[in-house]
Amino acid sequence: MVDDNALRETVLEYVKNEYLDDDDDRGVGPDSPLISSGIVDSFSMVSLKTFLERKYKISIPDAKATPEAFDTVNKIVKLVKEFV
Amino acid sequence: MAYSEKLRQSYKKDLDEIRAAGLFKEERFIRSPQAANIRVEYPAGAPEQEVINLCANNYLGLSSHPEVVKAAHEGLEARGYGMSSVRFICGTQDIHRELERKLTKFLGTEDTILFPSCMDANAGVFEAILNDQDVIIADRLVHASLVDGIRLCKALQESFKHNDMKHLERKLEEFQDKRIRLIVTDGVFSMDGDVPRLDTMCELAEKYDAMVLVDDSHASGFMGRTGRGTHEMRGVLGKVDIITTTLGKGLGGASGGCVSGRAEIVELCRQRARPYLFSNAIPPVVVAAANKVLDLISASTERRDKLEWNTTYWRKLLTEAGFDIKEGESPIVPVMLYNAKLAQDVARDLYQEGIYVVGFFFPVVPKGAARIRTQLSASHDKAHLDKAIAAFKKVGEKYGILGLKKDQIIAKYGS
Numbered sequence: 466m467v468d469d470n471a472l473r474e475t476v477l478e479y480v481k482n483e484y485l486d487d488d489d490d491r492g493v494g495p496d497s498p499l500i501s502s503g504i505v506d507s508f509s510m511v512s513l514k515t516f517l518e519r520k521y522k523i524s525i526p527d528a529k530a531t532p533e534a535f536d537t538v539n540k541i542v543k544l545v546k547e548f549v
Numbered sequence: 550m551a552y553s554e555k556l557r558q559s560y561k562k563d564l565d566e567i568r569a570a571g572l573f574k575e576e577r578f579i580r581s582p583q584a585a586n587i588r589v590e591y592p593a594g595a596p597e598q599e600v601i602n603l604c605a606n607n608y609l610g611l612s613s614h615p616e617v618v619k620a621a622h623e624g625l626e627a628r629g630y631g632m633s634s635v636r637f638i639c640g641t642q643d644i645h646r647e648l649e650r651k652l653t654k655f656l657g658t659e660d661t662i663l664f665p666s667c668m669d670a671n672a673g674v675f676e677a678i679l680n681d682q683d684v685i686i687a688d689r690l691v692h693a694s695l696v697d698g699i700r701l702c703k704a705l706q707e708s709f710k711h712n713d714m715k716h717l718e719r720k721l722e723e724f725q726d727k728r729i730r731l732i733v734t735d736g737v738f739s740m741d742g743d744v745p746r747l748d749t750m751c752e753l754a755e756k757y758d759a760m761v762l763v764d765d766s767h768a769s770g771f772m773g774r775t776g777r778g779t780h781e782m783r784g785v786l787g788k789v790d791i792i793t794t795t796l797g798k799g800l801g802g803a804s805g806g807c808v809s810g811r812a813e814i815v816e817l818c819r820q821r822a823r824p825y826l827f828s829n830a831i832p833p834v835v836v837a838a839a840n841k842v843l844d845l846i847s848a849s850t851e852r853r854d855k856l857e858w859n860t861t862y863w864r865k866l867l868t869e870a871g872f873d874i875k876e877g878e879s880p881i882v883p884v885m886l887y888n889a890k891l892a893q894d895v896a897r898d899l900y901q902e903g904i905y906v907v908g909f910f911f912p913v914v915p916k917g918a919a920r921i922r923t924q925l926s927a928s929h930d931k932a933h934l935d936k937a938i939a940a941f942k943k944v945g946e947k948y949g950i951l952g953l954k955k956d957q958i959i960a961k962y963g964s
Contacts, residue, residue, distance in 0.1 A: 484710075
């Protein structure tokens with residue numbers, strides 16, 4: 466069983482490292498919009514899906530990997546928990 | 550009737566939403582050949598106006614060059630209008646293969662295959678050479694046609710931060726378990742005009758056993774000392790495995806594209822690439838003219854040299870006038886305005902002053918990064934650019950943006 470807080474921290478850390486530049490002053494929290502704010506676009510969102518699948522050894526069906534489901538860290542956590 | 554009133558209203562609603570978001574695109578009617586000066590009817594029904602064109606991809610000024618037009622006429626007479634066939638049935642003439650050979654020599658590769666467009670080249674190449682054991686690692690700002698092509702193939706899709714070689718290296722390390730790693734980038738990024746570190750990229754490709762694909766559509770014919778492209782500019786001639794490019798920009802501006810690179814990859818495209826297999830051969834008239842274009846730019850660097858001079862001069866004029874521009878070496882010079890409405894207002898006012906440019910804003914560029922993209926051509930003379938900068942200064946003064954930096958423009962107009 467994956468701990469919620471640990472999962473949230475892992476995803477948040479990945480998002481910051483993967484999508485924000487060093488000089489990016491946009492703060493990202495668990496409920497910050499990622500896709501609708503333009504931080505993550507539909508093309509680079511795939512990296513996030515791949516990371517989650519490899520990290521947690523899960524397979525997220527494309528039908529579930531929607532921009533809405535990936536729009537905040539908390540939503541991503543909820544999605545991952547469906548499959549771990 | 551399948552196209553019911555309900556369906557019609559649904560599509561109308563979609564269009565209304567595009568309009569409400571300020572994203573509705575309208576065509577402007579050009580009533581002259583493509584050139585530095587063009588005659589434009591805009592909006593539809595308005596009186597024709599002569600303007601200086603600063604938004605065409607006519608980098609080498611060959612779109613209406615007399616020798617290119619003459620070659621097109623001769624091609625039409627000698628080889629006819631259309632092929633009425635895909636290449637592999639009865640759509641390949643001697644001049645198609647001649648053009649492929651000339652492109653191969655010019656780009657310094659092993660072989661070349663023509664496609665109806667570079668959009669088609671990018672749509673076909675990935676699926677032809679990769680499968681589900683492979684990974685594509687693409688720069689996050691690559692052109693939409695590369696994104697679409699990548700999505701059409703079964704390889705794992707990955708991306709790295711724009712021109713961030715450390716991030717790319719991490720990805721290459723991470724995916725050592727894959728059969729093939731393919732790094733994908735634009736040669737010149739179309740919205741920012743910047744050129745990636747292809748030299749570092751090729752070193753990383755060597756170190757981590759990866760291939761490199763560069764879309765050089767905004768570079769072929771003029772970037773690099775003899776115009777070969779960004780691989781020449783960055784000193785990696787022969788090291789880029791796959792180059793995709795277009796005949797629709799610097800190389801005559803009509804249509805057509807290609808995949809050029811390792812011989813086996815090109816041959817696999819000939820066997821498997823769906824846009825090649827299932828769409829018509831490029832018309833002989835276009836092929837004949839493109840052959841002339843290759844002759845012209847192979848014989849002399851005069852046109853790319855003039856473009857380089859124009860680029861340097863235009864960047865200097867904009868900087869001295871106090872505009873905030875994206876630094877770079879390509880003839881794509883973005884004037885940063887950050888606010889979408891400001892970009893549209895400035896473009897509209899410049900048009901009234903006789904300068905044809907277009908404002909770009911989200912989703913074409915990131916939010917808060919609206920701009921006017923200016924593009925130079927070898928067909929511009931100094932007088933064109935002097936006239937254009939006078940108009941830019943006048944409009945810049947009107948909006949009080951001259952000398953302002955990013956934060957100041959955003960403070961004044963919002964992002």
